[in-house]
Amino acid sequence: MHVEPKEFVIVVGQSGAGKTTFLRLLTREEKPSSGKIIVGGIDYDKLRDKDIPLLRRKIGVVFQDFKLLPNRTVFENVAFALEIVGATNHEIKATVPKVLDIVNLRGKEKRMPMELSGGERQRVAIARAIVRQPKILIADEPTGNLDPKHAWDVIKVLEKINHYGTTIVLTTHNQEIVNKLKRRVITIQHGQVASDRDRAEYNA
Amino acid sequence: MSRRFITFTRIINTGIVNFVRNAWLAIAAMAVMIITLTIVLFSIITNATFNNTVAQITEKIDISVYLKEDTSKGQGQELAQDLRALPNTRSVTFLSKEDALQRYKEQNKDNPALLSAINQTDNPIPATIQIKPHDLKKIQDIRDYLSKPEVKKLWEDVSYRDDRKAAIDKIAHATNLMRKAGIVAVAIFTLISFLIIFNTIQMAIFNRRDELTIMRLLGASTWFIRGPFVVETIVYGILSAFASIVIIHLLFIASSSALQASSLGLLDISYSSNYFNGHLLQLLLMQLALGILIGAASSYIATKRYLKFKTK
Numbered sequence: 001m002h003v004e005p006k007e008f009v010i011v012v013g014q015s016g017a018g019k020t021t022f023l024r025l026l027t028r029e030e031k032p033s034s035g036k037i038i039v040g041g042i043d044y045d046k047l048r049d050k051d052i053p054l055l056r057r058k059i060g061v062v063f064q065d066f067k068l069l070p071n072r073t074v075f076e077n078v079a080f081a082l083e084i085v086g087a088t089n090h091e092i093k094a095t096v097p098k099v100l101d102i103v104n105l106r107g108k109e110k111r112m113p114m115e116l117s118g119g120e121r122q123r124v125a126i127a128r129a130i131v132r133q134p135k136i137l138i139a140d141e142p143t144g145n146l147d148p149k150h151a152w153d154v155i156k157v158l159e160k161i162n163h164y165g166t167t168i169v170l171t172t173h174n175q176e177i178v179n180k181l182k183r184r185v186i187t188i189q190h191g192q193v194a195s196d197r198d199r200a201e202y203n204a
Numbered sequence: 205m206s207r208r209f210i211t212f213t214r215i216i217n218t219g220i221v222n223f224v225r226n227a228w229l230a231i232a233a234m235a236v237m238i239i240t241l242t243i244v245l246f247s248i249i250t251n252a253t254f255n256n257t258v259a260q261i262t263e264k265i266d267i268s269v270y271l272k273e274d275t276s277k278g279q280g281q282e283l284a285q286d287l288r289a290l291p292n293t294r295s296v297t298f299l300s301k302e303d304a305l306q307r308y309k310e311q312n313k314d315n316p317a318l319l320s321a322i323n324q325t326d327n328p329i330p331a332t333i334q335i336k337p338h339d340l341k342k343i344q345d346i347r348d349y350l351s352k353p354e355v356k357k358l359w360e361d362v363s364y365r366d367d368r369k370a371a372i373d374k375i376a377h378a379t380n381l382m383r384k385a386g387i388v389a390v391a392i393f394t395l396i397s398f399l400i401i402f403n404t405i406q407m408a409i410f411n412r413r414d415e416l417t418i419m420r421l422l423g424a425s426t427w428f429i430r431g432p433f434v435v436e437t438i439v440y441g442i443l444s445a446f447a448s449i450v451i452i453h454l455l456f457i458a459s460s461s462a463l464q465a466s467s468l469g470l471l472d473i474s475y476s477s478n479y480f481n482g483h484l485l486q487l488l489l490m491q492l493a494l495g496i497l498i499g500a501a502s503s504y505i506a507t508k509r510y511l512k513f514k515t516k
Binding site: 081 | 207208210211214414415417418419420421422423424425426428513
C-alpha cells in the first residue's frame with residue numbers, strides 16, 4: 001500500500017487484526033518480519049538505532065492511552081516535544097499557545113493531566129504531536145476512550161490539521177466516524193490488507 | 205545560543221530539579237557516598253601518617269660498624285667509600301679512633317668518673333662507620349655486603365643485631381599490612397556504595413519507566429533522557445565529597461582538644477592534622493573526582509537497560 005502526502009487515511013479492522021502493529025512499524029517500535037517500509041524517503045531497512053529518535057521527531061504520534069507525562073502541566077507536556085529538538089525558550093513560548101489554540105485548550109496550560117477529562121487529555125496529546133509540525137501524524141484509536149461528543153471534537157481537530165497539509169493515518173473501529181468522514185479506508189484482517197477503498201463506508 | 209547548548213543547559217536544569225524533588229532518595233544515596241568517601245579520606249591520611257612514622261624511625265636508625273684494632277685508617281675510609289656506593293645508603297660517616305673517642309667523651313661529658321677512666325687508658329674506642337639506610341625493608345643489602353669475607357675481616361662488630369632487625373622488620377611489616385588492609389577496605393566500601401547507589405538510581409528509574417518510554421516514543425535522544433539522571437548523581441557526588449572533608453575536619457577538631465595533639469603509638473595525630481590541612485585542596489579534588497566518578501558511572505549503567513530500543 002502507498003499513502004500520498006496530505007492524504008487522510010483511516011485504517012480499520014477488528015481488535016487483534018494488526019492496526020496498532022501497523023502503526024508501531026511506522027514508529028519503529030517494532031521491526032517487520034518481512035516486507036519493506038519507506039516513509040518520506042527513509043528506508044527502514046537501513047535505519048540504525050541512533051537514527052530512531054530522529055525518525056520519531058519527524059512523525060507525530062497520538063496514542064490511545066494518551067501517554068502524557070504525569071508530573072508536567074499541559075504546557076510543559078507540549079513544550080517537552082520542542083525541548084527534545086532543542087527549541088529555544090522563546091520559540092516554545094511562541095509556539096505552544098498557538099497549538100493549544102488549535103485544539104481548543106487555551107486557558108488550561110497550568111493544569112496537570114490528572115485534572116483533565118479524557119477528551120482534553122487526548123487533545124493535549126494531539127497538541128504535543130503537532131507542535132513540531134510533522135509532515136505525518138499517526139493517531140492510534142484516539143477516540144477509543146472517549147464519549148461520542150469528545151470523540152467528534154478530536155476528529156474535527158484532526159481534519160483541521162489535515163487541512164493545513166499534514167498526512168494523517170488514523171486507526172479506529174468507530175463505524176460512525178468512518179462513515180461520516182468519507183475518506184480512504186484500508187481494512188486489515190489477520191495482518192493483511194483486506195480492502196483499500198476511497199470515500200468508503202465501513203460496517204464492522 | 206546554539207541548540208546543543210540549550211539542550212545541555214536543559215539537561216543540567218532537569219537534573220537539579222529532579223535532585224530537589226527526590227530529596228529523600230538523594231539523602232539515602234548520599235549517606236552511603238559520604239560514609240565511603242570519609243573512609244577513603246581517613247585511610248589516605250592514616251597511610252600518610254604511617255609513612256611519616258616509618259620515615260622518622262628510619263631517620264633515627266643507623267648501623268654502626270666497629271672496625272678491628274688492626275684495620276688501618278685508610279682501609280676504614282676505603283670501606284666507607286664502598287658503602288656510600290651502595291644504593292640503599294643515605295649517608296655514611298667514617299669516625300677514626302680519635303673521632304670516635306672525641307664523640308664518646310662528648311656523649312658522656314656529664315660523667316667525670318668515666319671520662320677520667322677513659323683518659324687513663326690508651327683509647328679503647330674502635331674506629332666506627334655509621335650508616336643511615338634509605339629504606340628499612342632493604343637493610344638486608346647492607347648486611348649482605350658487610351658479610352662478604354673480604355669486608356668481614358675488617359670489622360669486629362656490627363650494632364645491627366638480630367633483635368633490632370626483628371623490631372625494625374616488624375614495624376615495616378605492620379605498616380605494609382595496614383596499608384594493604386586500608387586499600388582492601390576502601391575497595392570494598394567503594395564497591396558496596398556503588399551497588400547501593402546503583403540500586404537507588406535503578407529504583408528511581410523503575411518508578412519513572414513509563415516516562416522514559418514516552419520520552420523515547422517522542423524521539424528524545426539517549427542523552428536527553430539519561431543526562432538528568434547523571435547530573436543528579438553527580439550532584440550527590442559533589443555534596444558527599446564536601447561532606448566527607450567537613451566530617452574529617454570536625455574529627456580533627458574533636459580529637460585535638462581531647463588528646464592535646466598527643467602521639468598514639470604509630471598514629472601521630474598532630475602530623476595527620478597537619479597533613480590534612482596542608483593537602484586540603486588536593487584531598488578535596490580527589491574526593492570530588494571519586495564522588496563524581498561513582499555517581500556518574502552508576503547512573504550511566506543503571507539507565508542503560510531502559511534506553512535500549514526494544515525493536516525485535
